[in-house]
Amino acid sequence: MTTDSVTVSKATPTHQAKQAYVYIRQSSMGQVLRHGESTDLQYRLVERAVSLGWPRDRIQVIDDDLGKSGASSEQRLGFQFLIAEVGLGRAGLVISLDASRLARNNSDWYHLLDLCSMFGALIADSEKLYDPRLYHDRLILGLTGMMSEAELHQIRTRLHAGGRHKAERGELRIFLPAGLARQADGTITLNPDQEVQARLRLIFDKFAELGSARAVRKYLSENHLLVPTHHNSGPAHNRIEWSVPSGSNIRYILHNPAYAGAYVYGRRATDPARRKPGQPGSGIILLPIDKWAVCIRDHHPGYISWETYLANRARLQANRNRFNKGGQGVPREGKALLQGIVICGRCGRHMSTGYTGQQGEYPYYRCDGDAQIFGGPSCQQVRAPQLDVEVERLVLAALEPDRIVLALDALDQLELEMKALNRQWELKLERARYEALRAQRQYDAVDPDNRLVARTLEHQWEQALRAIEQLEREYATWKLENQSEITPQNRQEILAIGEDLPKVWNAQTTTNADRKYLLRLIVKQVIVDQKREQGKVWFQINWQTGACTQHIFTRTCISYQQHGEATRIEQRVRELHANGVNDRLIAETLNAEGLRTTYGQPFKYHNIYDLRSTWGIPSAKEEGLEPNRLRWADGSYTISGVVDAVGVTKGTVHSWLEKGIIKGTHTGPYMLWKIALTDEEILSLRKRARSHTHPPREKKIGR
Ligand SMILES: [Zn+2]
Secondary structure, eight states: OHHHHHHGGGSOHHHHTSEEEEEOOOSSHHHHHHTHHHHHHHHTHHHHHHHTTOOGGGEEEEOTTTTOOSSOSTTOHHHHHHHHHHHTTOEEEEEOSSGGGTOSSHHHHHHHHHHHHHHTOEEEOSSOEEOTTSHHHHHHHHHHHHHHHHHHHHHHHHHHHHHHHHHHTTOSOOOOOTTEEEOTTSOEEEOSOHHHHHHHHHHHHHHHHHOOHHHHHHHHHHTTOOEEEOOSSSTTTTOOEEEOOOHHHHHHHHHOGGGGTOEEEOOEEEOGGGOBTTBTTTTEEEOOGGGOSEEETTSSOOSSOHHHHHHHHHHHHHHHSOGGGTOOOOOOSSSOTTTTTEEETTTOOBOEEEEESTTSOEEEEEEOHHHHHHOOOOSEEEEHHHHHHHHHHHHHHHHGGGHHHHHHHHHHHHHHHHHHHHHHHHHHHHHHHHHHHHHHHHHHHSOTTOHHHHHHHHHHHHHHHHHHHHHHHHHHHHHHHHGGGGSHHHHHHHHHHHHSHHHHHHOTTSOHHHHHHHHHHHEEEEEEESSSSTTEEEEEEEETTSOEEEEEEEOOOSSTTSOTTHHHHHHHHHHHHHTTOOHHHHHHHHHHTTOOOTTSOOOOHHHHHHHHHHHTOOOOOOBTTBOOOOBOTTSOBOHHHHIIIIIOOHHHHHHHHHHTSSOEEOSSTTOOOEEOOOHHHHHHHHHHHHHSSSOOOSSOSOO
């Protein structure tokens, strides 16, 4: 007790008037359980505080950090509380079994030392009492901190090196995902449970087919299939659990190299910059394959080949990438057919897909390149429907020679899928039957007089039987709903449909995602530029075969300013209108000449009316309200003019023109005739009309 008699002098009444804090910590729960005596020893520090002159009611034990590692103060609420108390000047003494328990990290440790010296708190361990204000004590405490951190570092290095050496030999027991099992001798085999195996195979097959973890999840959910999982800790350790399919558990399976038969160590690392306070598991990143510490291929049997694993990884990566990172993205359900494969022909960036309209019914492709980076105007925005139709037409035309092959493939695919699903059902049923059998055995084994137990077991047995019934019913319904579709009779139908690819393409059952998927098998990219030529959309299809074709079409637009044929339309409307042609006929004429409105529709008379008012062409009076033009400015006659002057029908005038009795010119269909007639000619025509068998018409047309 000599040390205490020396040190007691350090503890003055000023110190003793403040609180004494006894800090207790064991770094892991295992230590807490196994080294109970050490914990007891730590609690005995209270006695030590008493012996140093603190009354019991002024001694506070901080044991919030039991079972927490001392590597950093984060998560250690007790330590944080201690720091706060010292900082508030409430602490006279901080006591711990040995100083290193206070902090295993230099910065935490010096922080505490600084605060203690500033606010005059003493630090004690089981042997000594230190005053951080005294040079010697401070030196010793500082060294203790450094030693402590160095020690921790050494322990870590040794543990890590040990683990790594074992891992390099493939002997370190890595955590195995569901579907793999470790035998007594340490070798890894497939989990003998057939249902687990089949489900995992289904997940891999479906990913190969659908191409996205999300689609696989959707597929499993729709078919009420669960995902086998393992927990690496807790009471259910290493037991298969069936979880609801989620994006994360499916991605976990796809990302796990153990399924490809590889033994991998050091696949993850912690990135301190990405850690989030209060989330211990945060900041973990998956390392690229070449950074893995250990990777032994063909270490154990797997579900997929290493090549498939690499392909899956690449596929997941491509799905995850945003357009501007160069990935295609996943085909989605939206209407925009070229989503993910359309490239801006002006700046070469991937174009994003958007929807306008109240229900988002108008899809478009947009290049935001400059707008996103420099805040400038968006590069271009191309409306999707017209472009999609053009591409679709070209693709369907390109596909014709191969259509039968494709149809057969589609059929095989369907059949395979149904078989796979059927197998899943059979396994489910088998499991249920096994459960029932086990319940029955348990019931049989119990002494019938033990009513309490027997009743419970009987109940369990009944439940298991009911589960079978339920499952059988569901299976039957599923068969009705799904399997009937590909009975031999329907085979011919499907073949027939398949032969006609446009029909398959347009079938109601073909979803937008299916179409996009099909399209991507054929088309790599579509490059679009709608500013190359006014009112037109230029595009290039880069086919998967490596061929490129260029195309152009007149686009629909909102205003005639953007219309590719705007000048021609205006010229024709002015010309026809000047010839006295009414709007209805102008519309028909333009349509006949192959011109279309901004929306790509045939012209109607009101379109012409609107256009004339836009272009300031004065409105003509409607037919019937004003007499038709009779004479031209140069004195020549129109048909109506001849009718009026001679007193014959329009038909007669036309027949005279045909026969060459009178001569006239006109610039085109619907154009007014110009017929030059002298007064003498009019008179002779009148005579000719009177001599005609038909009586002259009484009623004059017009006026
Ligand atoms: Zn662009």
